[in-house]
Amino acid sequence: MTPNREDYLKLILELGGDVEKVSNKKIVAGLAISGASVSEMISKLVKEGLVDHSPYQGVQLTELGLQKASALVRKHRLWEVFLVDHLSFSWNEVHDDAEVLEHVTSEMLEEKLDSYLKYPKLCPHGGMIPKHGEAIHEKKRATLIDYPINTEIEIARVLDEKELLDYLVSLNVKIHDRYTITNIAAYEGPITLKNQDREVAISYKAATTIFVDQL
Numbered sequence: 352m353t354p355n356r357e358d359y360l361k362l363i364l365e366l367g368g369d370v371e372k373v374s375n376k377k378i379v380a381g382l383a384i385s386g387a388s389v390s391e392m393i394s395k396l397v398k399e400g401l402v403d404h405s406p407y408q409g410v411q412l413t414e415l416g417l418q419k420a421s422a423l424v425r426k427h428r429l430w431e432v433f434l435v436d437h438l439s440f441s442w443n444e445v446h447d448d449a450e451v452l453e454h455v456t457s458e459m460l461e462e463k464l465d466s467y468l469k470y471p472k473l474c475p476h477g478g479m480i481p482k483h484g485e486a487i488h489e490k491k492r493a494t495l496i497d498y499p500i501n502t503e504i505e506i507a508r509v510l511d512e513k514e515l516l517d518y519l520v521s522l523n524v525k526i527h528d529r530y531t532i533t534n535i536a537a538y539e540g541p542i543t544l545k546n547q548d549r550e551v552a553i554s555y556k557a558a559t560t561i562f563v564d565q566l
């Protein structure tokens with residue numbers, strides 16, 4: 352599937368583009384497409400006033416872009432909560448359906464869904480669900496690679512990205528899990544986490560997209 356402009360806006364938002372510049376390289380990695388198609392789409396988004404772009408630094412959402420992305424992400428995440436809490440989906444299975452549903456959700460359906468779910472504040476991946484008309488600003492957090500050995504952490508949010516979520520499911524790592532960092536292998540090797548129940552090694556790449564709170 353070719354990512355459309357909404358996919359770009361949402362990804363830029365997820366990568367922190369509400370408050371800072373996001374590099375083209377990160378966008379290419381997040382959408383798994385060529386650098387050329389990313390550049391092309393970014394020029395379009397600049398023309399439409401949805402992002403600002405500065406060479407070598409990357410893109411940041413404008414006020415308008417942030418509004419658009421927030422409205423979409425709100426619908427997307429409400430559906431994720433519905434699918435997980437009421438239809439027994441696992442957190443790595445909800446993305447595709449939420450993606451389709453967000454585009455066919457009227458404002459009335461959105462409000463009724465929100466009320467039915469009792470106004471959830473977070474999606475199953477720990478992402479913020481903004482109120483109607485409000486912009487998303489995710490809490491600024493460091494990732495798993497930013498802390499030294501012996502730090503106690505709680506997993507607070509992960510990127511809503513299928514490959515990462517499948518990986519975390521295979522390791523049985525979940526949101527709100529608490530661990531101590533017990534080893535950080537050299538040369539961007541795996542990071543080992545431990546708690547009273549278990550020990551698990553997480554690849555460096557995955558660790559860069561796992562946002563944690565220090566306990």
Ligand SMILES: [Zn+2]
Binds near residue numbers: 475476477
């Ligand atoms: Zn989510």
